[in-house]
Amino acid sequence: MPELPEVESLTHFLRERAVGRTVLGVDVVAIQALKTFDPPVTALGGLTITGVARHGKFLDLDCDGLHLVIHLARAGWLRWRDDLSGAKPVRPGKGPLAVRVRLAPDEEGLAPGFELTEAGTQKRLAVYVTKNPDDVPGIAALGPDPLDESFTVDALKRIVGGNRIQIKGLLRDQKIIAGIGNAYSDEVLHAARMSPFKIAATLTDAQIADLHEAIITTLAEAVERAHGLAAKDLKAEKKSGLRVHNRTGQPCDVCGDTIREVSFADSSLQYCPTCQTGGKPLADRRLSRLLK
Numbered sequence: 477m478p479e480l481p482e483v484e485s486l487t488h489f490l491r492e493r494a495v496g497r498t499v500l501g502v503d504v505v506a507i508q509a510l511k512t513f514d515p516p517v518t519a520l521g522g523l524t525i526t527g528v529a530r531h532g533k534f535l536d537l538d539c540d541g542l543h544l545v546i547h548l549a550r551a552g553w554l555r556w557r558d559d560l561s562g563a564k565p566v567r568p569g570k571g572p573l574a575v576r577v578r579l580a581p582d583e584e585g586l587a588p589g590f591e592l593t594e595a596g597t598q599k600r601l602a603v604y605v606t607k608n609p610d611d612v613p614g615i616a617a618l619g620p621d622p623l624d625e626s627f628t629v630d631a632l633k634r635i636v637g638g639n640r641i642q643i644k645g646l647l648r649d650q651k652i653i654a655g656i657g658n659a660y661s662d663e664v665l666h667a668a669r670m671s672p673f674k675i676a677a678t679l680t681d682a683q684i685a686d687l688h689e690a691i692i693t694t695l696a697e698a699v700e701r702a703h704g705l706a707a708k709d710l711k712a713e714k715k716s717g718l719r720v721h722n723r724t725g726q727p728c729d730v731c732g733d734t735i736r737e738v739s740f741a742d743s744s745l746q747y748c749p750t751c752q753t754g755g756k757p758l759a760d761r762r763l764s765r766l767l768k
Contacts, residue, residue, distance in 0.1 A: 480699075
């Protein structure tokens, strides 16, 4: 799933390539991806992209005051095309293509644009056309952005205080903190040397400060690594920069212990026992059920 660093990089990528260009049209292939009907998606035709912003994991293209808002969900991605003039007409079907955004030709006659694709059968990619991004329910409900200057240690302390959920779940909850998903929550907790099952309200002031530093450092470093990369290269860069997530069975880069995994119904988490849980493996609940 694209998380804050990847969406931030896509934001910069589109600012460099799409801002100032006129939208020729938006072709919706997967009708379930379009979540709004007024204004219609056809209203974007002829408008100029004047800005690109990020809200948590949402991309926001400002088209002369009308906003094309995109959420890539778990399996979605944005693919930039330098020239779509020869692209085949889009037809609804079973392929990964969900939306195509066509832009006006440049001075060389190339008609660039981008396509939104989604792999798998769980189609959750979402596109909104709205006059105000805050009208998108997911954006309206977002918690503070961890890259914003207002996200201080004291702000995190207020978030954590009295919250009885596990810290892994807190980091992933977009209504609490915006932009962190399954992968970077694993990375943050490894950097903070903290168990994913630790109850948020039990954190000491020192642990909150360590967690805050881990959040800022982990995300900032990931953003820096992705800066300037083409959209097509971001997935590979993300994978190469992860220390624990999706590295089950491999040695921890910090201590050399074997990275372990806890599986759930539709996801899993990875952690290092030595760095995070005092050397004790956490119970894998799915495996435990299979052994009963």
